[in-house]
Amino acid sequence: MQKRFSKFILLVAFLVQIACGTDCSTVDCASQGGTLHFRVFKDGENALFGDTIRIPHDSIRFFVTITDTSRYDIPIEYNNSEQSILLSMEQNVSYILQIDSLTSDTFRVQAIPAGMDDCCKIYQLNSATKNGQAFCIEGCNAIFDIQL
Numbered sequence: 001m002q003k004r005f006s007k008f009i010l011l012v013a014f015l016v017q018i019a020c021g022t023d024c025s026t027v028d029c030a031s032q033g034g035t036l037h038f039r040v041f042k043d044g045e046n047a048l049f050g051d052t053i054r055i056p057h058d059s060i061r062f063f064v065t066i067t068d069t070s071r072y073d074i075p076i077e078y079n080n081s082e083q084s085i086l087l088s089m090e091q092n093v094s095y096i097l098q099i100d101s102l103t104s105d106t107f108r109v110q111a112i113p114a115g116m117d118d119c120c121k122i123y124q125l126n127s128a129t130k131n132g133q134a135f136c137i138e139g140c141n142a143i144f145d146i147q148l
Helices: 002-019
Strands: 031-043 060-065 069-075 077-078 083-090 095-099 103-116 123-129 133-137 144-145
Touching: 031 103, 031 123, 083 095, 083 103
Parallel strands: 031 144
Antiparallel strands: 031 083, 060 069, 060 095, 077 083, 095 103, 103 123, 123 133
16 A cells, blocks of 8 residues: 555656646747956046946947848946946847947857756857957956957
8 A cells, every 4th residue: 555655656746747847848048149248448447437437328339230221229238346338249240339439349259058957058158259359269257348
């Protein structure tokens, strides 16, 4: 009797685990890309944070061009604790960061698989270019400085 009860409990536990498992068809996996962190300096001072903000946040644009006459703006995340901006990018897309009328730079990133969760591959940035020049290779976890 006790053996049957134990088998029944194991069967119920197995069925509950299957029933409560993740349905991967409903999961929206992250794209192949990641986030780059930047601090923006002008005249040796952080231009976006601190007592003397030299460049207003609303004068910074981050976008991709759709056609010659249209673009898609991408939100910029401002990190007050690190006094930096975070720019999320997908692999194989050219992004333009325009800071006031002072600079306009084009960025591209490459990501590599870093693991797997229940349903999705997890990616991490492996390299990035600014205006065609590599500025991080084999990992892009640092905060990078932009000098104006």
